[in-house]
Amino acid sequence: MATQESGQQQPGTNRGRRAVLGAAVLGAGAAAIGLPGVARAEARHGHGHGGGGYKSLPKPTVVAHRGASGYRPEHTLGAYQLALDMGAHVIEQDVVPTKDGHLVCRHENDITATTDVAAHPEFASRKTTKSVDGASLTGWFTEDFTLAELKTLRAKERIPGTRRNNTLYDGRWAVPTLEEVFRWAEKEGRKRGREIWLHIETKHPTYFRKLGLGLEEPLAKLLRRYGRHTKNSPNFLQSFEPSSIQRLAKLVSAPRVVLLSGAKTRPWDFVEAGDPRTVADLITPKGLRWMAGYAQGIGPTLDLVIPRTSDGALGAPTTLVEDAHAARLILHPYTMRNENTFLPVDFRKGADPSAYGDAFGAFKAYFETGIDGIFSDNCDTALLAAADFVND
Secondary structure, three states, X not given: XXXXXXXXXXXXXXXXXXXXXOHHHHHHHHHHHOOOOHHHHHHHHHHHOOOOOHHHOOOOEEEEXXXXXXXXXXXOXXXXXXXXXXXXXXXXXEEEEOOOOOEEEOOOOEOOOOEOHHHOHHHHHHOEEEEXXXXXXXXXXXXXXXXXXXXXXXXOOOOOOOOHHHHHHOOOOOOOEXXXXXXXXXXXXHHXXXXXXXXXXXXXXXXXXXXXXXXXXXXXXXXXXXXXXXXXXOEEEEEOOHHHHHHHHHHOOOOEEEEEOXXXXXXXXXXXXXOOOOHHHHOOHHHHHHHHOOOOEEEEEXXXXXXXXXXXOEOOOOOHHHHHHHOOOEEOOEOEOOXXXXXXXXXXXXXXXXXXXXXXXXXXXXHOOOOOEEEEOOHHHHHHXXXXXXXX
């Protein structure tokens, strides 16, 4: 399935239709803050999880970036659970392999900043320097640990200087395997009477394939084992490397999304293959049509949707949303965070970079471009912003 139905919301669609599509968002946002009438709204609109595939998800779709990572250490069962309890429509997992081939949920294979590995003297000798996708990194890496060894570590907050409150939960959770997440999603789905949507990213797939630890085949095997491999399965598969998505398209039918970094960058698989194209080439109408041949959506950085000016403020929107929709691709751009340090300059408040700025204003600006969803570390804020938007 390479294309999207012609009913896809387009920029400039009337507010009434947006309100109908987004009614489930309102129910989820209200659930996150305990407003009355949520059960009736979810029953009426199915919370966007009625088994009709990704087209049935609410618009705008709120994707919990690495779980509720604004409030808990990222990629832990605690972060995933909180995101689900807050009402997130989709919850993201990044996957990397262990030495013995298990897929675990970490944003990077370098686990120095997200686990307590440095406090384990038995692993001191495993600290090393590696080149990962052209970047020199010194630390500890998942591919040098068996799953049993990795399970002796505990997760911690990645950016404690910005999210000091999150350090309260350091050490509370282990590093989860993707299979554990699937089992958790099954359990929560039975409890809630609906499917639990996931957004699964293959990290550094070319790098790992060279190590004999290809990601796509074990991922596809797990997807089939848990019935998440069909075109209507409740998960997206995503990668910054188009070849990884093309490989997955041959293995499973689950919906697929190509992630896109800055316009001047090149996907690492392009670098390895000598393909001269940049992201700027991929977001042209021709490039979008090419991606639509094997994917159902794109996940661009927000700066590709609305670039920032030289002083860091939001500029004028590009034509990416319109062009992608013309190619029948959905857009789930990344990443909105509440803190000043991550927001455009014109939405910051006060001098403290860790304090919250005008996140609602920034969300509104992005939603007005017609994007289909958004990744956010603060899914409760995103849900309320989406409810504001569809009811405006």
